[in-house]
Amino acid sequence: MRLLLSIALTLCSFLSFSQDEVIIRVGLFDNEIVRSAKISINAGQYEVRDGSTPLAQVSRNNIFSVTPVGQELVLSRDGIKLGTYKRLIVASKQWESSLRLKVRFNTGREKTNIYPDNLVITAKSGALIIVNESDIERYVAGVTEAEAGKGHEVEYYKVQSVISRTYALANMGRHSTEGFNVCDKVHCQAYHGMSRWDENILIGTYETKDHVLVSSDIEMVTAAFHSNCGGHTLNSEHVWRKPLPYLVGRRDTFCMVMPHSHWEKTVSKTAWLNYMKRDFPLDSFEDSLSVLAFFPENKTKFFSDSLRNLKMTKMRADWKLRSAFFTIHEYQDSVQIIGRGFGHGVGLCQEGAMRMATLGYEAKDILHFYYRDVHLIDRRQIDFFREDFD
DSSP states (O other): OHHHHHHHHHHHHHHTOOTTSOEEEEETTTTSOEEEEEEEEEESOEEEEETTEEEEEEOTTOOEEEEEETTEEEEEETTEEEEEESOEEEEESSTTOEEEEEEEETTSOEEEEEEESEEEEEEETTEEEEEEEEEHHHHHHHHHHHHHOSSOOHHHHHHHHHHHHHHHHHTTTTTGGGTSSEESSTTTOOOOSSOOSOHHHHHHHHHTTTEEEEOTTSOBOOOOEESBOTTBOBOHHHHSSSOOTTOOOOBOOGGGGSTTSEEEEEEEHHHHHHHHTTTSOOOSHHHHHHTTOBOOSSOOSBSOSSSTTOBHHHHHHHHTOSOSOEEEEEETTEEEEEEEOBSOOBSEEHHHHHHHHHTTOOHHHHHHHHSTTOEEEEGGGHHHHHHHHO
16 A cells, blocks of 8 residues: 555655656667567557657557668567658557567577666667666666665665665766766665565655765765675765765674675685785795784785785775775785675665664664765755755
8 A cells, every 4th residue: 555655645746747847868788789579568658769769559469670780770560561761769659668679699698687667779890889868766766675675674775765866867867978977886886676565665756756975065976886795885085086975984793793794715825925916925834824814803905914915805806805804814825815895885785774674763864874974855956955055
């Protein structure tokens, strides 16, 4: 009942679509080569357009195929070729419409997802470029599902929705030179299409509709998040170059009983010593011992305070570790890397926030726990608050 009421109230506002609503253009399968696409209706009504010119109505039984030939698109319906075009739009004709999209990559691998609203398709060098034009709230629900999964508390989904919405709106120009706003990879935010698996995700998204986090100077924040901080989040400059006043490290005990709080990896001692020789002068037995025993009490930026040429974040990337918070133990012919946390450690710790929601914390309290001195406001009121701030 709560879900039906929430969605009903939200749809009333969406059906009176206004200029205040945001349409986001999401580049799908970024950095992958798509050789063909098959499109059919999942829900609602659609038509296929060549720009603004309608080409064909789409019925529930139709399957449209699109293949690239150089810079052009060959469109077929149910196996019958309709023509060759420069640009195609599969456009929804009513709210709550969605499409089933099956793509085939150059490797032969296939993938099927369901996407809300519209698809815009072009071709480049014999590959398809597919963009999902979606209402921002339907996109946020999809991101929340992709980034957090199912089975969590509504208050957590409110948290994830707010930070995913904030992150998207603050990065709308990230891929502007490529013809879309954001991509569907973790480089922007993971997105696998519309949310379908947990009604609490929709509740969390629509109950926080339009709400974003802003800093003390009324700018949308960089709403960084990660899986598990291992007990302490980090300052932004610990991982990236720029310090941000709202991304300040803090102790977090909530995540320490969660699935990704601890991890281990074993590598050969020879491989480890050869790696360390690139940055350390291992001329003696004592020098070798110095890189075989590493027990930091807290998170550190560098492997050695005396030789600041090897960052923990680089070691994490080079060895494909879950985090940059770890100790080193020598064991016979191996090196054991024992670590805590999963991800870069800046901003919101997802598993810590999930635990807080389970313990009864409200979304606003969770957000203020991880982001310092921020404000939760309606995005449509930002200009009003800025005028008041000035």
